[in-house]
Amino acid sequence: MKLRMKSMPLAIFQIVASGALSMAVAHPAFAQETQAAPQRVVITGSLISRADKEGTSPVQILTAEDLVRTGSTSIAEVLSNLSANGQGALGSGFSGAFANGGAGVSLRGLTVGLTLVLIDGKRMAPYPLSDDAQRQFVDVSNIPFDAVDHIEVLKDGASSIYGSDAIAGVVNIILKKSFKGTALRADAGSSQHGGGTMYKTAITHGFGDLEADGYNLFGSLELRHSEAIKVADRDNYLWAQGDWSARGGINLNRGVPNASNNYLVATSSPFFYTPKGADPVHNPANYQFLDTNCNYAKYMSGGCAIRDTVSFLQPETKNVNALVGFTKKLNEDWQLSVKGSVFQRESENNRGVPPVFSPTSFAGNTSLVPGQNPQIVNVYGPTTFKQGVAGNTLGDGARLYGYIPGVDPANTQKNKATSSRLVANLDGSWNDWELKAAAGFTRVKTDIDYSGYVDRVALYKAFNRATNPFNPLGGNSAADMAAIAPRFSNEATSTLTFADASASHELMQLPGGPMGLAVGVSYMKKKMESPSAALLANGIVGNGAAYVLGEEKNAAAFAQVLAPVLKNLELEASARFDHYDTYGRSFTPKAGFKWKPADIIGLRGTFSKGFRAPNAAENGTAGSFFTFHSVNDPILCADGNPKTKGNVPTACAMSPAFVQLTTKDLAPEKSKSYTFGAIIEPTRYFSSTVDYYRIEVKNQINTASGVPGFVPSYVRNAVFPVDIADGNGGVVQGLPSVGTIAYATSGYVNSGGTTTSGVEFNFKLTGKTADYGNFLADLNFNHMISYVLSSNGVDYELAGTHGPSVISGDTGNPKNRAQLKLGWEKGPLTATTTFNWVGSFSALDPSVEVTDCTKITSISSRTYFFGKDVPLNYCHIPSFMSTDLNLSYKYSKNLTFKASVQNLFDRQPPIDVATYGNANNLTSYNASLHQAGAVGRFFAVGASYQF
Template identity: 45%
Template sequence: MSRNLKAIPLAITQLITAGAFSAAFISPAMAQADAQAESPITKVEITGSFIRRADAETPSPVQVLTAADLKNSGYTSVADVLQHITANGAGTLSQTFSGGFAAGGAGISLRGLNDNATLVLIDGHRMAPYPLADDGSRSFVDISNIPFDSVERIEILKDGASAVYGSDAMAGVVNVILKKNLTGTFLSAEGGRATQGGGQTSHATITHGLGDLDKDGYNAYFSAEYRHQDSIRYNQRADGGTWQALDMSAYGGSNKATGVITPQNTAPLTLSPYFLNPNVTRVPGANNSAAFGFFPGSACSSYAQLASGGCAYDDPYKEIQPKTENINLIASLTKNLGNGWQADFKASMFESKVRLPQGFTNFPSAYGQQLEMMSGVPPHYLAGTAIPTIRVPANYPGNPFGVAAILRGPIPGAPDRNITTDSKAYRLVADVTGNWASWDIDASIGYTRNNLDRNSTGNLNVPALNAALNRATNPYLVYGQNTPEDMAAIFRNVSSYDTSELDFAELHGSRSVATLPGGDLMVSIGAETFKTKLSAPAMPNADGNTNGAYAFGSETASSAYMEFVAPVLKNLEIDGAVRFDHYSLAGNSTTPKLAFKYMPTDAIALRGTLSKGFRAPGPAENGNSASSGGVGSNADPILCASGYQANGQYPRGTVIASCNESLIGLTTTNPDLKPEKSVSATLGLILEPVKGWSTAIDLYQITVKDQIVGGPLSGTPVRNSPEPSDCADGNGGTYTCTPSVGRIAYYPATPINANSTRTRGMEFDTRYRFNLGDYGRLKTEFQFAHAFSYVMNIGGVAYELAGGHGPAGIGADTANPKDRAQLELTWEKGKWDVATTFHWISSYNLTDPTSGQLTCADGGTMNGIFPEGNTPEQFCKVHSFLETDLSAHYKLDKQWTFHASVTNLFNQAPPVDVSTYGSGRPYNLSLHSAGAIGRFVNVGVNYTF
């Protein structure tokens, strides 16, 4: 029986504890009668329209998460809540992915169209994006530094909205709405930890507000929130099962366990260093003891210990989730100005700190020529920076071989190697609303900024270490007392300061212009301008060279838009909008939208939308930026044109080092990029057969064209200047020669408008409130999202990705399951409020035709677990995952409320995914991290006075 099937009876038990069992004794007639007395589903002003209206049920599908929903989730961060919604899909980014370009940030990806196709707003306004782009190219708003306790609600518009909001809203909009009217003092404190160890969390908030808008004409409040989360290490989940296994040799795969000899690695990295004789050939499976020299008393002190597996260890630096810290400060003032006018001012600072361990600092065996990348200077290699072989001399203390030897393994005494990101998002916004000459006016001005401090500690300065190891006197010692001067020169702390800014001004007004049979014809017109600016310099290396990715750029956008709501009949409404945008770098875009809502009866409504959308290229795509990455190895077509001769020797003049060249691709920006364009459509049915019971079924299709992707590498490489090299003499020997051309530096590339993606799916949402009489009330909601297809077109070839693992290389290869579901059961009685939530993600397979994984045998290659195409049948399918969360609130009196929650109540382990990457373990950290974290218990108290 599968683990998921075993969880079903446990889930039923969970329903009993939540009060759901009581509902089984309510007859349908009784439930319907009770529902008649209930109020209909609360309707709010829906994101996606600037027109104020009594009927807020617009034609577009919208999900609303209230402050109570956030509390009942059992989580304490907005990012965790949003990444659990059923509309979130492939391309989502979490802070658990510590090795990404945008490490430290988190983003949401509606409909699986990536985090740059989802527009994130706060109080309806744009925020400055995270300074680091996802995968080095996609700008996104970091949802990890949004406050938790100051949120009034989150509105998630699941429809294209560029006709209203402009760029980035192709897949939808997430609008975080902060509280506006708070009186009194609110204190809260809570803490929790994973029952298997680690992850201890503390969370506290203090809020004080004074003045009532209705009575006093003003409200002002200040809120301070603090959240701290400890890391969870893999070695705290020692019995976690196959999902965290590094040794898959029992299944015919690779053994990636650290400190173990394998056929692929005859000199593994152990927990302590050792000497390796470069003059002794190591043969897989043979006794290679002559090549090894060990330090007595170290963790791995003999070849027998190494060969028997006694030097294996679980890397103490590898983490399931990182250590994080949040500080959120908000000051708000809302004042009635008279004659229906109101002003709202908000100033805030949201800070998110993340520590990302980088593992052991190991002795290097070589140091490649450094590619210097700096803004304003063409990328170039620095002559003389390469160190082909790093050895210690024959007379080095402890060297047993009498020849220059390699040092292998970690450097004892090296300081911890961490990258710490400290993101501070500043926001200052003023909104003024009122009525003038029959126009409802809304004017806004704001400035937002994200400052990102990145600090990297314990970085190895390889040239300095190499020089210190080879000093004739007083060399750097593996074990021993080294001078403070050596330590400071060899292990350096480096940092960078990245900033992202966005300032905006908006003005729009709406009014009735005519009376139609169904009511007033409302129109809205408006204009907006905003400017973005990005400064993200590369972080320097420990040796002072700068060769990381960088991005700089600024752009100004101006727009004008118009919207109408036309109740042409009492039961038929036609809506429309059109927006014109001008981007100083990306050009112009006009995006229209047309929608309808038809109610043949009070119990039935049909709705639909058809709209266009766009996404303007960001600074990392059309500004001033560059990023590099390895693209494999090959022979230089000029310097190693013929390869081996029949006699097994290289032809004379061959530059030997160029016969197995490690190739680098360098991507720079493309000023000629066009915006991505989309066409989206929704068609929905809303049923309310009885009051209190609402069901919505929405079909959607989104087609995105001219998607911006990394372009192909140029066939003509950029070369270094010719320099003396070791060349073959044709007889097995070498001589020094200077070839006519230099060695390959890199192959250039730029992003291009190439791919297209079309996704089709269905979303189902039904909710009902049972009146249980003396047993209280039970509120139920079930949401289900299904993808019919997810087709990506590359080079004219269409690839179906729904239910598979692709597209690879995007957002930690998040995979593309077809189905996600969520069932919420909330029982309320007197002072008690108990909620149970089930999050379910369907299974998917390992295929990804975009990267050549057409069958299960092709799978497993993403992280090299099954490199020979021998993936066992049992791993061809990644099984479904069910997470069960429980929360309870008890209101003792008007002042005191106690609460407790358990996420992943049944400690469900993540399913095995041998094709993912990002964690280094065979599980999908983007979809199943809750399973790796395990059962998490949280308790807290609120006090109001």
């Protein structure tokens, strides 16, 4: 197989290859060294313990020491850098996401909904705010760093063991099981370029020896605070600047008139405008500025611009995490363990969308209320002002532009997510059977406080009352502002209750060892109560937010057989039967083998089926808004020409809102997965694995609006005055023949699919010398061969492109990702350098018919080059690598110091004009792939003390 890695740093491969050869030659006796008998362990994806950690499926293990040596301070950051994490991942840099505040993992690029995240091998309640208001996932942003013992990443389908969602793989986060003594830890860090200052402290205390005392009790508390990084902290860089005029585009900074806003935009001074004459926007007589901060000449030259000082590149976060564990030996054969935790994360999210006066502000909102069809509510009336109202001297029909004084300068959501978990495990043996039982309750609750939103009904009434009308320059009463800009809140909860039991037994002795059998049953109930806030739901403040209400129950039985039929051949088979009360039954089998034709090489492979059950967002009571690609209103712009007499220009090339509704009779998504790989271990100091994977997902649940033949039925606003083309290049205000489009509805259907394939490499080299210390080189490299999306009856090859851009945060789909760790240890000093590399990719997305480099901003709906072709140099998003250096020094047996520099070389993120998954319209970088570049060089120091 020939792979193209033209932008991968060759030095990475040279280091590993030359090191492996030198170590194999210099230490020929390592393979003959006596090793202690390995302890049998149960690896993620299996129910049967084994001596060899390398099974039939590839599993990557990150120990607590590995986590510390990355220099990261959050589990979400560690997981985001996995080479197997790809398209559809969700990070904190996209503050405008449906699931704002949360972070999720997308193995093999198949979205967060097809990657199962477990805690201690058990399911966790999903985040109440679904990705794209559809895909449920476990939020990894509030997993405490110091409570994690290790992480196992299974890069294979595992529905035969775990059931739904485990199509692309499984991330199993294993928390500490016991602790004796006291451990203290403190860390602090800050970005070189401002913002993001972080403080973290943790304490763990435990007592009782399980063997000597028969019990262990421990508790852990972690506090973490990270300040926000604002766009204003980085707007000296091109990727964070809104002025594209020197790059062939237009100036998008706030308060600057340009072609994309028809030269009418809210600015530092409110102003009235009336459309009179042949070229009204360029006639000074049509403007009335309400204070001396701005005038027509200054306005048109961009002199009334407003610097964005509120938008976030990275939100402020606060974490308070508590974990308590108790383990008791009941007798020689039985053990009870109980673990409870409360993980709380607070974040403040905004996209810097300012509350402004606008002629389109009073058209009305769409109400999304659970249990009823969408309704257009609060159609307020004309969008113009009469002579004398609010100080208007231009005459009747004037329009007001400006920022609403006294209102928070951005739509802001303060999100507090609290994850609670209580799980009990009972393990023991009886009559040669190993028995395990567990039961647990998990809940995730989000409390969201909203500010910076405007009640347009109250604003409209305040402007038009006879006495003491609203003043657009400010100085309005507190009662007025409380009514016009109300602060309100909302609560959403997601709960998951489970119970399971399994038994394993050695059936017989085979030539390669004991044949193992495991059987088990499980029950799960999942409930989602995620309404939208009242003022959003009833349409008073903005358009209705997404909501989800519903529950599902699942009962399952499963079994696994592990048969070492020969000394060098191991066979494995497992199967699971699930019953859901929402749709019916699923049966998922899996088979695998591992064969060692020689001591230094092994071959392995698997075949499995998988499924994802439709969730409450898809078949419960739910609704959300999404926008479709631009269309022409079939009535108000039938010929697509905004200058045709009688057409409404804003109805041409518009992106109508769709209200996504649910469908009750959905079938589950189904998959087939194949893996085939090799394990090479010439010495105990060098090992490598190469694994090919192919995953075929069919019957995917998609919006009906994307299916061929779908004809939308538009719901229209009431008829109010709008601008209508006069046929001479100008507009006149009048009443259109019908109201403008408010929305259309679309349900979900099973249609299309995704097939992805690739190769993943791991090379690990260790060396021990008396004079120079110990060395480590560990490379994980993932190359995507193909990523085919089947949609609208057409297959689209999206590997190495920006597609599918409609999923999650439009993350991009690079073919290559790699992570290389180089470590050195001598005496008390340890140094680790981690290279996180993302390959280059194209800005095109064939799945939305964008195959022309000059049109790539249509993917993101950004107006950087409004009315012009995009320069070709923006069609290629270059590769990006951040380098993290971590140093630790063991001062004494109890005290250790550390220091780290993330993004050591201060690499800036490449410009990506095709993504919308970042802070706001002013920035042009990919937050999912290149967030380390936006943060910039980050310094941190820390110390830990244990006694």
